[in-house]
Amino acid sequence: MPSAEAQARYPLTQGVNPWLVTVSVMLPTFMEVLDTAIASVALPYIAGSLSASNSEATWVLTSYLVANAVILPASNWFARRFGRKRFLLFCVVIFILPLYYQEILGYTAFTAGMVVGPRGIGSFIGSPIIGVLSQRIDQRKLLCAGFLGFAVCSLIFSMINLDIGPYTLLIPITLTGFALSFVFVPMSTMMMATIPRKEMGNATGLSNMLRNIGGSIGIAMATTALIRRAALHQSELGSHITPSTWVFQQRAAAIAGYVGHRIGPAQGRPGAMGLMYGLMMQQSALMAYTDVFRWTALLAFFCAAAAWLFKKPDKHAAPPPGVH
Secondary structure, rough: OOHHHHHHHHHOOOOHHHHHHHHHHHHHHHHHHHHHHHHHOOHHHHHHHEEEOOOHHHHHHHHHHHHHHHHHHHHHHHHHHHHHHHHHHHHHHHHHHHHHHHHHHHOOHHHHHHHHHHHHHHHHHHHHHHHHOOOEEEEEEEHHHHHHHHHHHHHHOOOOOOOOOOOOOOHHHHHHHHHHHHHHHHHHHHHHHOOOHHHHHHHHHHHHHHHHHHHHHHHHHHHHHHHHHHHHHHHHHHHHOOOOOOOHHHHHHHHHHHHHHOOOOHHHHHHHHHHHHHHHHHHHHHHHHHHHHHHHHHHHHHHHHHHOOOOOOOOOOOOOOOOO
16 A cells, blocks of 8 residues: 555546556557667668668667667656656657658658567567566576577577568567567566665666667677678678689579670670679678677577576566666
């Protein structure tokens, strides 16, 4: 039962549907996650429109996460100063406007939602399950299981090739969202286990800020690794492709005949060289992605082992409020 002081400070309002409050809180969260996904999906189009490389376009997503991280520590102060409801409504009004620009630029929320939907479904299924299990099972076991599941999914992603279909990775993507729900809730619970309740708002802001900064650093490191590994694989593949080899001459002649039939004999051989170069770039990029997925899997396995370095929390510790 709440104390008399708490009741006086936060009087209860009668007649408010709790489901309406739940939906009102969930929709801005959904919009924030969807906007991050849209920014990720739109990166190639942004790079093409600005004549920028993929590494330069990645700064769009990095800047988004950094800007989000900057405001998070101050969110608790704003909520106390102006009230949680007024602050939430103000943030929602400001946040909705960029979506119109995305529609004008052709970055539809529907397309991005279809791409990342399975991961969201996995998180949606895993969240209530982790809420029940966290009251009965050691948080470290749940955290370890989440990292192990993410590592296995990353290993599956590392086996992709250019012949996969649109539904080939449906199950791994869904399981990735399910596994991540087993990571964030136990980690947040154990991080906040020793924080006094009066400092919970500040600690939550700092925790979310560090999470976003870590995500920005991770994106920058992954992009750098992709660029360098793609260049390395391109060099390795190029060293085995020389005009003097019989296989190269045979494939070039076949492609040149096809291209020449389409756009003219004079453009047959240059077109064949361009297509073969594009295939080499495509293969080198694929190999770079598989490398990064393998490294991600190794990092997740390491994190699964490091989860046991946490101090064992209370058996019935509940997830802290405000952490997602």
